[in-house]
Amino acid sequence: MATTTTTVPSAGPLAGSRSFFGRLRDGDEIARLVTLLFAASVVLITLLIVYELWQGSVLPRHKFGFAFFRTSVWDPNFEQFGALPFIFGTLVTSAVALFIAVPLGIGAAIFLAELATARLSDALEFFIDLLAAVPSVIYGLLGIFIVVPVMRDVVQPALKNTLGFIPLFKGPAFGIGFLTAGVVLAIMVIPYIISVSREILLSVPRDQREAALALGSTRWESTWKVVVPFARTGIMGSIFLALARALGETMAVTMVIGNTPAIAASLFSPGDSIASVIANQFTEATGELYTQSLIELGLVLFLLTFILNGLARLLIVLTSQRGGTAHA
Amino acid sequence: MTMNAQLRWRKFVSNFMLTMTGVCALISVSVLFFILGYLVYHGGAAINWDFFTKLPAPVGENGGGMANAIVGSAKLLLLAACFGVPIGFFGAIYLAEFSSSKIAFVVRYAADLLNGVPSIVIGIFAYSLAVQPFKHFSTYAGGFALGVMMIPITLRSTEEFLLGVPRSLREGAMALGASKWRTVGTVIVPAAYRGILTAILLAFARVAGETAPLLFTALGNRFWSNGWNEPTASLPVMIYNYALSPFEDWHRQAWAAGLVLLALILIINIAARAILSRGVSVPRA
Amino acid sequence: MKRIVAILLMAFGLAAFYIARAVLSINGAGASFPEPIYSKWFDEYHKKDPNIQINYQAIGSGGGIKQITEGTVDFGASDGPMNDDQLKAFQDKHGFPVLHFPTVLGADVPTYNVPGVNAELNFTPEALAGIFLGKITKWNDPAISGANRGVNLPGNDIVVVHRSDGSGTTYIWTDYLSKVSDEWKSKVGKNTSVNWPTGLGGNKNEGVAGLVKQTPNAIGYVELIFAIQNKMPYGRVKNSSGEFIKADLASVTAAAAGAAKSMPEDFRVSITNAPGKTAYPISSFTWLLIPSKFSDAAKRDAIKGFVKWMLADGQSDTEALAYSKLPKEVVAMELSALNKVQ
Numbered sequence: 039m040a041t042t043t044t045t046v047p048s049a050g051p052l053a054g055s056r057s058f059f060g061r062l063r064d065g066d067e068i069a070r071l072v073t074l075l076f077a078a079s080v081v082l083i084t085l086l087i088v089y090e091l092w093q094g095s096v097l098p099r100h101k102f103g104f105a106f107f108r109t110s111v112w113d114p115n116f117e118q119f120g121a122l123p124f125i126f127g128t129l130v131t132s133a134v135a136l137f138i139a140v141p142l143g144i145g146a147a148i149f150l151a152e153l154a155t156a157r158l159s160d161a162l163e164f165f166i167d168l169l170a171a172v173p174s175v176i177y178g179l180l181g182i183f184i185v186v187p188v189m190r191d192v193v194q195p196a197l198k199n200t201l202g203f204i205p206l207f208k209g210p211a212f213g214i215g216f217l218t219a220g221v222v223l224a225i226m227v228i229p230y231i232i233s234v235s236r237e238i239l240l241s242v243p244r245d246q247r248e249a250a251l252a253l254g255s256t257r258w259e260s261t262w263k264v265v266v267p268f269a270r271t272g273i274m275g276s277i278f279l280a281l282a283r284a285l286g287e288t289m290a291v292t293m294v295i296g297n298t299p300a301i302a303a304s305l306f307s308p309g310d311s312i313a314s315v316i317a318n319q320f321t322e323a324t325g326e327l328y329t330q331s332l333i334e335l336g337l338v339l340f341l342l343t344f345i346l347n348g349l350a351r352l353l354i355v356l357t358s359q360r361g362g363t364a365h366a
Numbered sequence: 367m368t369m370n371a372q373l374r375w376r377k378f379v380s381n382f383m384l385t386m387t388g389v390c391a392l393i394s395v396s397v398l399f400f401i402l403g404y405l406v407y408h409g410g411a412a413i414n415w416d417f418f419t420k421l422p423a424p425v426g427e428n429g430g431g432m433a434n435a436i437v438g439s440a441k442l443l444l445l446a447a448c449f450g451v452p453i454g455f456f457g458a459i460y461l462a463e464f465s466s467s468k469i470a471f472v473v474r475y476a477a478d479l480l481n482g483v484p485s486i487v488i489g490i491f492a493y494s495l496a497v498q499p500f501k502h503f504s505t506y507a508g509g510f511a512l513g514v515m516m517i518p519i520t521l522r523s524t525e526e527f528l529l530g531v532p533r534s535l536r537e538g539a540m541a542l543g544a545s546k547w548r549t550v551g552t553v554i555v556p557a558a559y560r561g562i563l564t565a566i567l568l569a570f571a572r573v574a575g576e577t578a579p580l581l582f583t584a585l586g587n588r589f590w591s592n593g594w595n596e597p598t599a600s601l602p603v604m605i606y607n608y609a610l611s612p613f614e615d616w617h618r619q620a621w622a623a624g625l626v627l628l629a630l631i632l633i634i635n636i637a638a639r640a641i642l643s644r645g646v647s648v649p650r651a
Numbered sequence: 652m653k654r655i656v657a658i659l660l661m662a663f664g665l666a667a668f669y670i671a672r673a674v675l676s677i678n679g680a681g682a683s684f685p686e687p688i689y690s691k692w693f694d695e696y697h698k699k700d701p702n703i704q705i706n707y708q709a710i711g712s713g714g715g716i717k718q719i720t721e722g723t724v725d726f727g728a729s730d731g732p733m734n735d736d737q738l739k740a741f742q743d744k745h746g747f748p749v750l751h752f753p754t755v756l757g758a759d760v761p762t763y764n765v766p767g768v769n770a771e772l773n774f775t776p777e778a779l780a781g782i783f784l785g786k787i788t789k790w791n792d793p794a795i796s797g798a799n800r801g802v803n804l805p806g807n808d809i810v811v812v813h814r815s816d817g818s819g820t821t822y823i824w825t826d827y828l829s830k831v832s833d834e835w836k837s838k839v840g841k842n843t844s845v846n847w848p849t850g851l852g853g854n855k856n857e858g859v860a861g862l863v864k865q866t867p868n869a870i871g872y873v874e875l876i877f878a879i880q881n882k883m884p885y886g887r888v889k890n891s892s893g894e895f896i897k898a899d900l901a902s903v904t905a906a907a908a909g910a911a912k913s914m915p916e917d918f919r920v921s922i923t924n925a926p927g928k929t930a931y932p933i934s935s936f937t938w939l940l941i942p943s944k945f946s947d948a949a950k951r952d953a954i955k956g957f958v959k960w961m962l963a964d965g966q967s968d969t970e971a972l973a974y975s976k977l978p979k980e981v982v983a984m985e986l987s988a989l990n991k992v993q
Contacts, residue, residue, distance in 0.1 A: 069547035073460035076453050077473045080517055084476040087483060087491045094494060113846035114817070115839070145390030153384055154391075162395055164639070169398045171635050173575020174485075175602045176624050179609050180401060183408075183617070186865070210808045212851060212866055228394050258380035286484025288578040289606060297815030297852030308851045310815075313486045317578055318854060319844070320490065321680075322713030322817030324720070324737060336487045347482040424690040426880045426972075444660075501722040503678065585680070588690065589697065589704045592676040597706060611857035612864050612881045 088340070095334035097327050106334065112299040112315075114323070119331035121338060123299035127216065127309040128339070131291060132284040134220025134305065135227055140277055142224075143231030144266075147273075150232065151239035152261050163236065170229035178293035181222040186213040186294055189221070194306055209304040212296070217305040219295040223287060227280035234276030238269045238357055272357030278350035282343045288313040312339045402628070409625030412618040422588050422599075428615040432623055434590050438505070438598035439574065439627075441591070442584060445509020446516055446573055451566055453513075454520025461521070462528035463550050474522070481518035488514055489579035497583055503597040508584030512573040519569040527561030528554060560641050567638035571631045577602035601627045674701075675949055680708045681715020681728030682819045683855040684874045685937045688755055688972050689728065692965050696957055703953050709855060713817015713843040719940045720744060725950055727940035730757070730819025731826075731843050732919035747944045750992065751918040752958060752985055753936040755966075756907050756975035758898035759823045760885035760933070762878040763870040764863050765790055767805060772886040773798040773895045776831035776924075776932075779888070782809055782870060783828065784835060785849030790868065798895070805868075812862045812871030815852025817843040823935040824872045827923040872933075875903075876973045890932040891924050902931035903975040910936075911978035918985070936977075944993050955989055962986060 098106060098119060109120025146166075150159045190213025197207045242265050250260035266273070296308020297318060312335045323329040416431045423430030457477075461470050492511035497503055531554050539549040555562070584598050586607070591598035601623050608620035686709040693705040710718075712729035719727030720741045732751055733741070741749045761774055778794040781787035787794050791804040814821045825841040839845050851866070853859035856877045863871040864883055875898050878885040887895040896902045906925040914920060924932045939958070945951035962985055966976045977985075 065548070066546040069550070070460070070464040073456045073464060076456035077460040077465070077469075079453055080457050080473055080480065080521060081476040083514060083517070084480050086495070087480075087487070090491050090494050091487070094490070111846060114844040115842035115846065118846075142390045142394060145387040146394045149384075149387035149391040153387065162391060165395045165398050167639075168632055168635055169394070169401075171571055171631055172398075172401060172628060173577070173602060173631065175575060175577045175605050175609075176401070176405070176628055179605055179620060179624050180404060182609055184404065190866075210810065212810060214851065214862075225397055228397075232391075232394060256376050256380035258383045259376065262383070282482060286482075286486070288484065288486045289602075292854075293606070293609065297854070298847065298850060310852075313484055313578070316486050316490065317581060318815050318852075319713075319817065320493070320582060322711045322715075322717050322843070324713055324717045324817065324843070325740075329717075333490060336490050339484055340487050343482050343484055344479060347478070351478070424694045425687040426876070497723055498721060503723055585678075585710075586708045587706045588693070588708075589676075589706055592674050592704065596676050597678055597708070607857075610854050610861055612860035612877065612883075613857070 091333060091337040091340055095330050095337050097330040098334045101327065106331075107338075110299075110301055114319075114325075114328050117325070117327055119327070121312075121331075121335055123301050124310055124312040124315050124335060125338065126301045127295065127299075128285055128311040128313070128342075130216050130305075130309065131219040131223055131295065131311055132281055134217060135223035135284045136277065136281060138221065138224035139228045139231055139280060143228045143276075143280070144235055144273060146228070147232045147235035147239060148261055148266070150236045152257075152265070159236075163233065166229045166232050170233070172226075174226070174287060174289040177222055177226055177290040181218065181290055181294040185218055185222055189213045189218045198306075205303040206305050209302070209306050211306045212308065214294050214296045215306050215308045216295065216302075219291045219309075219311070220305070222290050222294055223284045226287060226290060227284050230280045230283055231276050234279060234354065235269070235273050238272035238276065238354070239265060241272075241357075242268050269357060271353045275350045275353030275357065278346050278353065282346040282350060285346070286313055286339060286343050288317050292317050312336075405621065405625040405628055408618075408621035409623075412622035413625065417619065417622050421590070422604075426613065430619075432599070432601065432604055432619065434587060435599040435601045435604045435623065436626070438584070438587065438591055439600045439602070441505055441594070441598060442508045442512055442580070442600055443570060443574060445505060445594070446512035447566070447570065449510060449513030450516030450569065450573075451520055454517045454565075454569070455524055455562070457517075457521050458524035458528060459550055459555075461525045463546065463554070474525075477518040477521045480514070481522075484578075485515065485576050486578040489582045492579055493582040502595060503583065503585040504595045505584055505591060505598045506594055508580050508598065508600070509594075511579035511583045512576060515573050515576065515579070516569040519572060520565050523565030523568065524558075524562050527558040527565065530561065531557045564638040564642050567634050567641075571634040571638070574631050574634070575602055575627055577606050581606075675703050675953055677703065677705045677726070677950055677953055678708075678724045679705060679715075679726040679728060679939075680710050680718050680724045681940070682712040682730050682937055683709035683857065684712070684730045684757055684818075684820045684823075685728065685755055685974070686856070687876050687880070688969055688974050691968055691972065692957075692961060695965075695968070696960060699960075700956075703957075705953075705957060711814070711816040711843070711855060712819030712822060715819075715940060716843070717817075719749060719942070726942075726954060728754075728938065729822075729843075729940060730935055730937040731822025732921075732938060733940065741942075745942065745944075747942065750941050750943050750988065751938040752941055752988070753918050753938050753977055753981055754961060755969050755977065756903050756934060756936055757973075758875045758903050758931050758934045759820055759827070759872045760875050760878050760898045761870060761888065762860065762863055762873055762883045762885040764867060764883070765805065765807075766867050768802060769884065770799075770802050771884065771897065772802065773889070774886045775889045776828075780828050780832035780835050783811060783813070783848070783850070784832075784838070785811070798889070807868045810866050810869040811847075811850030812853055812859050812866070812869050813847050813850045814844075814855070814859060816854050818855070819843060819935075819937065820856055820872065820874055821845065823923060823933060826921055826935075827933045830924045875899075879973055888932050890928075890930055891926055892928045892930075894928055896929065896931045898931045898933070900970055900973065900975050902929055903934045904978075906930040906932070906934035907936070907975070907978055907981075911980045914981055914984060916984075916988075918981075918988070934975075941992055943991055951992060955992055958989055959986070 106121050110122040111118045111120050194211035201207045250264040291311050292314035298308045299310050419433050420431035496507035496510045539553045587597045587599045605620045605623045608616035689707050712731050715727035715729045718724045791806045796804050822843045829836040829841045853862040856873050859871040860873050860877045863869040887897045889895050905927050906922050910920050910922045962982050
C-alpha cells in the first residue's frame with residue numbers, strides 16, 4: 039500500500055518533484071482538480087452571463103450609442119428605443135421604497151438591537167427573516183388585490199387632499215403606478231435593512247454606549263448620537279443592499295406599476311421599470327433591434343446592481359473593520 | 367428650574383423615540399402575519415381536492431385545478447438542485463480545502479456577483495443558452511435557470527460551514543494518516559452536514575418562488591408536461607397569470623396557489639433553521 | 652432517511668418517465684384574442700384523441716410571431732398577420748415560408764367602467780381616436796356625449812387602458828384607428844406594439860379586462876368574449892356606413908362577407924372598417940401560423956389533423972364563445988391550402 043506517499047498534502051514542498059501523472063494517482067490531486075472544475079464553473083457561468091448580455095445587445099449599442107440612455111421614446115413600431123423611461127421608473131420606485139423602508143427599517147433595527155431582550159430580538163429576527171423569504175409574485179398578488187384598492191380609494195385621495203399642491207401628488211389616482219410600486223417594494227426590502235442593520239448595531243462595542251450613558255445621555259441620545267453614527271457606514275451598506283434588491287425586483291413591480299413607459303412628476307402616474315418591461319416584452323419582441331434593446335436594458339440593470347452590491351459590501355466590511363479595531 | 371425641564375424633555379424625547387422604534391419593529395413584523403392571514407383567509411377557502419388533482423379548465427370556465435403546476439414546480443426544483451447543488455457543494459469544498467487565496471477570492475467574488483444578478487437577467491441568460499439553441503421551451507431550461515440561482519447560496523453557505531469545522535478534527539484525521547480527500551469526505555463534511563443541509567434547503571426556498579426566469583424558459587403548460595423536454599406549468603407562473611386575469615375563479619385559485627407556495631417556502635425555512643442547533647447564526651441568503 | 656429519499660426520487664423519475672411515454676406533445680404560443688376558443692378546442696381535441704396534447708400558451712400575438720420565427724414552438728397564433736418583413740425573416744431563417752390559417756372571426760370592443768353609466772355607449776371613430784390619442788380627456792366631452800344623448804356622462808377624467816405586451820388585439824385596434832384617423836396613422840401607426848400616447852398597460856386581454864374592471868372611469872379594448880365573460884359593458888361603434896353597430900355574431904360575420912369573396916391566397920387580409928350596413932367595424936380574422944415544412948412527421952400530421960377538425964367540427968364551438976364562424980369559401984380555401992404543409 040502506498041500509504042506513506044498518499045498522506046503528503048498535495049500543496050507541500052515535495053509536490054513539485056513528482057510528475058503530473060504521478061500526482062494524479064494520488065486521490066487528493068483528483069479531488070483538487072474535480073472540485074476546481076466545479077468552482078471554475080461558477081466563474082465561467084458569471085462570465086458567460088456578462089458575455090451574453092454584452093453580445094446580445096450589440097445592435098442597439100452601435101445604433102444608438104449613449105443616446106440610448108437619454109432618449110425617452112420606446113416605439114417598437116418605428117424602431118426607436120430609449121431607456122430613459124425605464125431607468126426613471128426603476129429609480130423612482132426604488133427611491134419611494136427607500137423613503138418608506140429606511141426609517142421603518144432602521145427604527146426597527148434599533149429596537150431589536152438596543153431595547154429588546156435577546157430572546158425577543160431573536161424571535162422577531164426569525165420572523166423578519168421569514169418575511170425576506172416571501173417570493174415576489176406573492177407580494178404582487180397582495181399588491182394587486184389589497185394595496186392597489188387601498189391606494190386608489192384611501193391613500194391617494196388623502197394625499198391629494200392634503201398635499202395635492204406638490205407636483206408629486208398631482209394628477210388622477212388609479213391605484214397603480216409609481217407610488218404603489220414603491221410601497222410594495224418598501225415592504226419587500228425592509229427585512230434586508232433590518233437584518234443587516236441589527237447585526238451592525240449589535241457589533242458596536244459596548245463601551246461606546248456605556249461611555250455615552252456615563253456622561254449623562256438618555257437612552258435615546260446614546261443610541262442616536264453615538265451608536266448609530268458609529269455604525270453609520272454599515273447601515274449605509276444595508277441600504278445599498280436593499281436598493282440593489284429593489285432595482286432588480288420584477289414580478290411585484292410589473293403587477294402594480296402600470297406598464298407604461300412614462301416619465302412624469304406625479305407619483306400617481308403609471309410607469310415602468312427595467313425589469314418589468316423586460317418581463318412583459320421579451321418573449322414577443324419581434325425583430326432583432328427590439329429584442330436586443332431589451333437585452334441592453336438587462337445589461338444596464340446588471341451593471342447598476344453590480345455597482346451597488348459592490349459598494350454595499352465594501353461599506354459593510356469597512357464597518358466591521360472599524361468595529362473590530364476601534365477600542366476606547 | 368430649566369435644568370429639570372430640559373432633562374424632562376430629553377427623557378420624554380427618549381421614551382417617545384424608543385417607543386417609536388418599537389412601533390417600527392411591530393409594523394415590520396406584523397406585515398408577515400398580515401400576509402399570512404390574508405393568504406389563509408382567501409386561499410384557504412379555495413383549497414379543495416380539485417386544486418391538487420385537476421388540470422386547469424379552459425379559459426373562462428370555472429373549476430379545474432393546478433395539479434400540473436404543482437408537479438411542474440417539483441420537477442423544476444429537482445432539476446435545479448441537480449444542477450446547482452453539486453456545483454455549489456463541490457465548489458465550496460474546493461474553496462475551503464484546496465484553493466489558494468487568490469483563486470478563492472475570484473470564485474467568491476463571482477459567486478457574490480451571481481447572487482446579485484436580478485432574476486429577470488438570469489431569465490434572459492437561460493433563454494439564450496438553453497432555449498434558443500435547442501429551439502425548445504423546456505423543463506430543462508427552467509431547471510437550469512433556477513439551478514444557476516441556487517449556486518451562490520449553496521456555495522457560500524457550504525464554504526462557511528466547512529470552514530467552521532474545528533481545526534482539531536482536520537489535524538486529527540491527518541495525524542491518523544488520512545489523505546486530504548478522505549478527510550474531507552469522512553470527517554469534515556459529516557461534521558458540517560447540518561449547516562450544508564440548511565444551505566441547500568435555503569437555496570431551495572429561494573428559488574421555489576421565482577417567477578421571472580421561468581417566463582422565458584419553462585413557459586407554461588395547460589396539460590401534464592411530457593417528460594423533461596417540454597414546457598411545464600409551475601405554481602409561481604400560474605399565480606402570475608391568474609392574478610392578472612379578470613376571472614373571479616382564477617383569482618380564487620391564485621390565492622390558493624399563493625398559500626400553498628408560501629406554506630411550502632416557510633416550512634422549508636423553518637425546518638432549515640431548526641436543523642441548525644441554537645446559537646449558530648444562519649448566513650444570509 | 653436516505654433510503655426514503657432515494658425511493659421517492661426513483662418513484663418520481665418513474666412517474667415522469669411513464670407520463671412521457673405515449674403522448675405526442677405539441678406546443679403553440681401566441682394571441683390571447685382567441686385564447687378562450689383555442690383552449691376549449693385543444694381540450695376537446697385531447698379528449699377526442701388522448702395521445703395528442705396541444706399545449707397553447709397565450710403570450711400575445713407578438714410572442715406568437717417571434718417564437719414561431721425562432722422555432723421554439725411548433726405553431727404560432729396571431730391576430731395581426733405577419734408583415735412582409737416578418738415573413739422574410741422567417742423565410743431567411745428557415746428556408747421555407749410560414750403559412751397563415753384563419754381560425755375564427757372575432758371583434759375588438761371598447762369596454763368601459765364609468766360609474767353610474769350602465770347604458771351602452773355609442774362611439775364614433777373620431778371619439779375613439781381622440782380618446783386613445785389623449786386629446787379627449789373627459790367622459791362628458793362633446794365628441795362622446797354628442798353620440799350619446801340621453802346618457803348622463805360624468806365630467807371625470809378618462810383612464811385609457813391598452814396592452815403592455817405585443818398583441819394582435821392591439822394590431823386590430825390600431826389598424827382600425829389608422830384607417831379612420833390620419834393623425835393616428837402618422838403619429839402612432841399600426842403594429843402589435845406601439846408607442847401609446849397615453850394610458851395604463853395591462854398584460855394580455857385578461858390584464859386589460861382586469862384593469863378596466865377595477866379602475867373607475869377606464870376604457871380599454873378587448874376581444875368580445877372577454878367583455879362578455881366578465882359581464883363588462885361594451886359600446887357600439889359607428890361603421891363606415893354611419894350606423895352604430897354592436898359587436899355580435901351577425902355583425903362580425905357581415906364584416907367578413909366581402910373579404911370572403913376576395914380572400915388572397917395567403918389569407919392575410921384586414922377587415923377593419925369593412926363596408927356593409929350591418930358590419931361591425933373592428934372585426935378581424937385570427938390566424939394560426941404554421942410552418943410549411945415539418946421535420947417531425949408525427950407533429951405535422953397531428954397539426955394537420957387538428958386544422959381539419961377545427962375547420963369542420965371545431966367551428967360549431969365558436970358561437971357559444973361569441974366568435975363568428977369562418978365563411979364557407981374560406982374554409983374550402985384552407986382545406987386545399989393545408990396540402991402545402993409538408
